[in-house]
Amino acid sequence: MSAQYEGGCQCGNVRYQVTGEPRQVVACHCTDCQRQSGSAFGMTMVVDEAVFRITRGEPAIYRSVSSSGRAKIGAFCADCGTRVYHQPEWRKGTISVKPGTLDDTKWLQPQLHLWTRSKQPWVIIPEGVESHERQPA
Ligand SMILES: [Zn+2]
Ligand SMILES: [Zn+2]
DSSP: OOOOEEEEOSSSSSEEEEOSOOSEEEEEOSHHHHHHHTSSOEEEEEEEGGGEEEEESOOEEEEEEOTTSOEEEEEEOTTTOOEEEEEETTSTTEEEEOGGGBSOOTTOOOSEEEOGGGSOTTOOOOTTOEEOSSOOO
16 A cells, blocks of 8 residues: 555645655755744655655645755645645655644654754754754765
8 A cells, every 4th residue: 555645724625645655854954944934943754756646726826946956846726725745856756745734744754854054053953863053065
Protein backbone atom coordinates (compact mmCIF):
# COMPACT_ATOMS: atom_id res chain seq x y z
CA MET A 1 0.00 0.00 0.00
CA SER A 2 1.37 3.39 -0.89
CA ALA A 3 1.48 6.29 1.49
CA GLN A 4 -1.38 8.69 1.42
CA TYR A 5 -1.64 12.14 2.88
CA GLU A 6 -4.54 14.54 2.56
CA GLY A 7 -4.96 18.16 3.39
CA GLY A 8 -6.54 21.41 2.39
CA CYS A 9 -7.03 25.09 3.04
CA GLN A 10 -8.73 26.53 6.08
CA CYS A 11 -12.19 26.86 4.48
CA GLY A 12 -12.05 23.47 2.73
CA ASN A 13 -12.61 24.75 -0.83
CA VAL A 14 -9.16 23.56 -1.91
CA ARG A 15 -8.21 19.97 -1.06
CA TYR A 16 -5.22 17.89 -2.11
CA GLN A 17 -3.82 14.41 -1.88
CA VAL A 18 -0.26 13.08 -1.79
CA THR A 19 0.13 9.43 -2.72
CA GLY A 20 3.81 8.89 -2.04
CA GLU A 21 6.35 9.38 0.71
CA PRO A 22 7.56 12.97 1.09
CA ARG A 23 11.18 13.53 0.18
CA GLN A 24 11.90 15.81 3.09
CA VAL A 25 10.36 18.15 5.65
CA VAL A 26 12.25 21.43 5.89
CA ALA A 27 12.00 24.42 8.22
CA CYS A 28 13.26 27.64 6.69
CA HIS A 29 14.11 30.54 8.97
CA CYS A 30 14.83 33.09 6.22
CA THR A 31 13.13 36.45 6.46
CA ASP A 32 11.07 35.76 3.33
CA CYS A 33 9.57 32.66 4.96
CA GLN A 34 8.99 34.52 8.20
CA ARG A 35 7.07 37.18 6.33
CA GLN A 36 5.06 34.92 4.06
CA SER A 37 4.08 32.61 6.92
CA GLY A 38 3.44 35.50 9.29
CA SER A 39 5.29 33.41 11.83
CA ALA A 40 8.77 32.43 13.06
CA PHE A 41 9.66 30.15 10.15
CA GLY A 42 8.20 28.50 7.09
CA MET A 43 7.72 24.77 6.77
CA THR A 44 7.87 22.81 3.56
CA MET A 45 7.13 19.19 2.75
CA VAL A 46 8.88 18.39 -0.51
CA VAL A 47 7.03 15.80 -2.62
CA ASP A 48 7.38 14.59 -6.18
CA GLU A 49 5.02 16.40 -8.54
CA ALA A 50 3.80 13.02 -9.81
CA VAL A 51 2.29 12.05 -6.44
CA PHE A 52 0.55 15.37 -5.73
CA ARG A 53 -2.90 16.27 -6.98
CA ILE A 54 -5.62 18.78 -6.22
CA THR A 55 -8.82 16.90 -5.41
CA ARG A 56 -11.13 19.83 -4.85
CA GLY A 57 -11.32 23.42 -6.06
CA GLU A 58 -8.73 25.29 -8.01
CA PRO A 59 -6.06 27.24 -6.18
CA ALA A 60 -5.19 30.76 -7.28
CA ILE A 61 -1.59 31.13 -8.44
CA TYR A 62 0.96 33.90 -8.08
CA ARG A 63 4.66 34.07 -8.88
CA SER A 64 7.25 35.64 -6.62
CA VAL A 65 11.00 36.15 -6.64
CA SER A 66 12.91 35.85 -3.36
CA SER A 67 15.67 38.16 -2.20
CA SER A 68 18.14 35.50 -3.38
CA GLY A 69 16.70 35.87 -6.89
CA ARG A 70 14.93 32.53 -7.11
CA ALA A 71 11.38 32.39 -8.44
CA LYS A 72 8.53 30.23 -7.31
CA ILE A 73 4.88 29.71 -7.97
CA GLY A 74 2.62 30.00 -4.94
CA ALA A 75 -0.81 28.40 -4.82
CA PHE A 76 -3.44 29.58 -2.37
CA CYS A 77 -7.16 29.37 -1.80
CA ALA A 78 -8.84 32.41 -3.31
CA ASP A 79 -11.68 32.15 -0.79
CA CYS A 80 -9.78 31.98 2.51
CA GLY A 81 -6.23 32.95 1.46
CA THR A 82 -4.52 29.88 2.86
CA ARG A 83 -1.23 29.10 1.13
CA VAL A 84 -1.38 25.45 0.10
CA TYR A 85 1.81 24.80 -1.85
CA HIS A 86 4.74 26.33 -3.66
CA GLN A 87 6.39 25.13 -6.80
CA PRO A 88 9.98 26.30 -6.91
CA GLU A 89 11.22 26.94 -10.43
CA TRP A 90 14.72 25.88 -9.37
CA ARG A 91 13.59 22.43 -8.27
CA LYS A 92 11.68 21.07 -11.24
CA GLY A 93 9.40 18.11 -10.73
CA THR A 94 8.68 18.81 -7.07
CA ILE A 95 5.95 20.48 -5.08
CA SER A 96 6.60 22.18 -1.75
CA VAL A 97 3.45 21.45 0.22
CA LYS A 98 2.81 23.76 3.16
CA PRO A 99 2.51 20.93 5.64
CA GLY A 100 0.50 22.81 8.25
CA THR A 101 -2.41 22.28 5.84
CA LEU A 102 -2.28 18.48 6.26
CA ASP A 103 -5.21 16.88 8.05
CA ASP A 104 -2.72 15.07 10.26
CA THR A 105 0.24 17.17 11.34
CA LYS A 106 1.24 15.21 14.44
CA TRP A 107 4.10 13.39 12.70
CA LEU A 108 5.65 16.52 11.19
CA GLN A 109 9.20 17.14 12.26
CA PRO A 110 11.74 19.03 10.14
CA GLN A 111 14.76 17.00 9.06
CA LEU A 112 16.54 20.09 7.85
CA HIS A 113 16.71 23.72 9.04
CA LEU A 114 17.79 26.44 6.63
CA TRP A 115 18.84 30.07 7.11
CA THR A 116 19.40 29.68 10.82
CA ARG A 117 21.33 32.95 10.87
CA SER A 118 17.96 34.75 10.87
CA LYS A 119 16.10 32.30 13.09
CA GLN A 120 14.37 33.53 16.22
CA PRO A 121 16.68 33.00 19.20
CA TRP A 122 14.05 30.99 21.10
CA VAL A 123 13.80 28.39 18.34
CA ILE A 124 16.03 25.56 19.54
CA ILE A 125 17.06 23.08 16.86
CA PRO A 126 17.22 19.56 18.29
CA GLU A 127 20.67 18.07 18.58
CA GLY A 128 21.69 15.96 15.59
CA VAL A 129 19.25 17.63 13.16
CA GLU A 130 20.93 19.06 10.06
CA SER A 131 20.99 22.84 9.95
CA HIS A 132 22.62 25.52 7.82
CA GLU A 133 23.20 29.21 8.42
CA ARG A 134 22.21 29.90 4.82
CA GLN A 135 21.06 27.87 1.83
CA PRO A 136 23.64 25.15 1.18
CA ALA A 137 24.96 25.14 -2.39
ZN1 LIG B 1 -9.99 28.05 1.44
ZN1 LIG C 1 12.92 30.58 3.51
